[in-house]
Amino acid sequence: MSGGLRVAVVGGSLAGLTMGLLLRDSGHDVHVFERSPELLEGLGAGIIVHEPTVRYFVERSSIALDDISLTSERLQYLARDGSVQHEEPSDYRFTAWNSLFRGLRSLFEDDRYHRSHTLSGIDQDADGVDLRFAEGHEGRFDLVVCADGVNSVGRQRLFGVRASYSGYVGWRGLAGEDELSPETWQELDNCFTYGVLDDEHIVAYPIPTVGQDINVVGRRVNFTWYRNVAVGPEYDELLTDRTGLPRPLSVPAGLVQDRFVAAMRADAERLMPPQLAELVTTAHAPFITAIVDADVPALASGRVCLIGDAAVTARPHAAAGSAKACADAWSLAHALENSGSEVVSALETWQVGALRRGRALLHRTRDMGERLQGAPGRWRPDDPTNRFGLDVSRQRERATP
Numbered sequence: 001m002s003g004g005l006r007v008a009v010v011g012g013s014l015a016g017l018t019m020g021l022l023l024r025d026s027g028h029d030v031h032v033f034e035r036s037p038e039l040l041e042g043l044g045a046g047i048i049v050h051e052p053t054v055r056y057f058v059e060r061s062s063i064a065l066d067d068i069s070l071t072s073e074r075l076q077y078l079a080r081d082g083s084v085q086h087e088e089p090s091d092y093r094f095t096a097w098n099s100l101f102r103g104l105r106s107l108f109e110d111d112r113y114h115r116s117h118t119l120s121g122i123d124q125d126a127d128g129v130d131l132r133f134a135e136g137h138e139g140r141f142d143l144v145v146c147a148d149g150v151n152s153v154g155r156q157r158l159f160g161v162r163a164s165y166s167g168y169v170g171w172r173g174l175a176g177e178d179e180l181s182p183e184t185w186q187e188l189d190n191c192f193t194y195g196v197l198d199d200e201h202i203v204a205y206p207i208p209t210v211g212q213d214i215n216v217v218g219r220r221v222n223f224t225w226y227r228n229v230a231v232g233p234e235y236d237e238l239l240t241d242r243t244g245l246p247r248p249l250s251v252p253a254g255l256v257q258d259r260f261v262a263a264m265r266a267d268a269e270r271l272m273p274p275q276l277a278e279l280v281t282t283a284h285a286p287f288i289t290a291i292v293d294a295d296v297p298a299l300a301s302g303r304v305c306l307i308g309d310a311a312v313t314a315r316p317h318a319a320a321g322s323a324k325a326c327a328d329a330w331s332l333a334h335a336l337e338n339s340g341s342e343v344v345s346a347l348e349t350w351q352v353g354a355l356r357r358g359r360a361l362l363h364r365t366r367d368m369g370e371r372l373q374g375a376p377g378r379w380r381p382d383d384p385t386n387r388f389g390l391d392v393s394r395q396r397e398r399a400t401p
């Protein structure tokens with residue numbers, strides 16, 4: 001490969017850090033620019049682990065999968081009365097967004113990770129890209145990788161595309177072993193649980209708490225309860241936090257208005273299998289994420305490209321967004337290596353496969369969402385297309401230790 005490129009990666013989460021690490025390893029001069037002034041923390045966001053998600057740890061670090069994730073034994077569906085409606089063996093690994101982030105961040109140099117850098121402007125010519133950050137910094141780069149998530153400024157500047165709302169939100173939360181009854185803990189630990197209700201559904205699974213030394217120090221069960229909320233006053237009110245601030249896509253833990261939390265808990269008692277109702281009503285600071293997706297006409301323009309949720313954003317039903325984000329980073333790093341760091345031609349070649357992969361996931365998860373949140377009976381537990389991961393025909397994506 002020819003000499004190192006000066007690279008800006010915008011967004012310092014899972015996609016951005018994986019990209020930063022890979023391009024650093026290839027000998028490029030990489031800087032990651034993250035909007036947040038604080039160390040990122042994602043309260044209670046569970047992630048099902050697939051091979052691309054943890055490939056960097058497995059191939060290039062001494063961090064073991066058991067240090068950042070948990071194993072499971074089965075997948076189950078609970079009926080309204082709490083009985084097991086369907087059950088099958090399953091060996092998915094579970095982690096928390098925090099655990100992955102903490103592991104990746106520990107492998108990337110502090111002096112190349114710049115907080116309080118919010119991308120606001122991009123201009124490019126044949127020789128390079130000029131970036132402007134809202135805080136006043138500027139820089140010129142050979143390659144810019146935008147990994148700035150679902151509301152990507154890069155995606156908007158390049159293609160004018162914003163994410164669109166699916167028609168439902170996810171209520172999310174978590175509870176520890178000491179907070180749940182022993183029976184409920186026993187039934188929800190070690191497995192992935194579905195509760196499919198009339199036109200909504202809930203999923204629950206255990207996730208680890210990872211300590212400062214990157215090791216599992218505890219476990220909790222997290223849930224996402226997907227509820228249909230039409231666009232309009234009801235949605236606007238729900239997405240207004242308890243200080244009166246309208247939130248574009250999510251209301252963080254502790255900021256959801258009390259009356260919505262109370263109504264949600266009462267609905268859980270009324271509608272759910274008792275184990276899941278206990279989990280939902282025990283979680284003390286539930287939070288809300290509006291479920292959105294986004295398609296794009298292309299992933300690259302000149303020397304600038306999009307990866308992860310900044311590129312194609314898929315709904316979470318295949319649990320594969322992080323896997324796609326990391327797969328985008330790996331394939332881009334390979335394309336650059338194969339092209340001898342000829343940026344424009346590498347991006348052109350790379351985007352064909354990456355866009356195909358992203359769109360396949362987008363369409364599959366739209367279909368899953370419509371079956372899960374639509375008329376009752378459209379979701380069958382034994383349907384093989386329900387599986388998690390980027391590609392249902394390749395179950396090797398599941399991570400093995």
Ligand SMILES: Cc1cc2nc3c(=O)[nH]c(=O)nc-3n(C[C@H](O)[C@H](O)[C@H](O)COP(=O)(O)OP(=O)(O)OC[C@H]3O[C@@H](n4cnc5c(N)ncnc54)[C@H](O)[C@@H]3O)c2cc1C
Nearest residue numbers: 011013014015035047048119148149308309319321322323
């Ligand atoms: C309910 C739910 C459940 C999910 N479950 C799973 C799962 O089980 N498995 C799985 O693989 N995926 C799952 N996902 C998807 C997964 O969380 C995302 O796909 C993944 O986090 C995307 O990573 P990313 O790095 O592309 O974006 P993000 O994690 O969103 O990171 C974007 C980063 O960019 C920063 N940023 C934003 N704007 C700017 C700017 N202008 N300038 C600089 N920085 C900026 C942000 O602060 C953030 O740090 C789930 C998603 C949801 C909503």
